[in-house]
Amino acid sequence: MTERVTGPELLDRLDGDTCTRESCSGRLERRPYKDTRAVVCADCSTPVFRVWNP
């Protein structure tokens, strides 16, 4: 059985995670980024994941 993970599911999974940058220990939060839904670090504002399709 193949697991298919949709963009919105990934947003849920990544929300509250720790930033992917080694030099940063910020928390990821869901936030619109340049008109797309995204998960962005609250500390350094790095977009970790973006959903392009509605």
Ligand SMILES: [Zn+2]
């Ligand atoms: Zn960060």
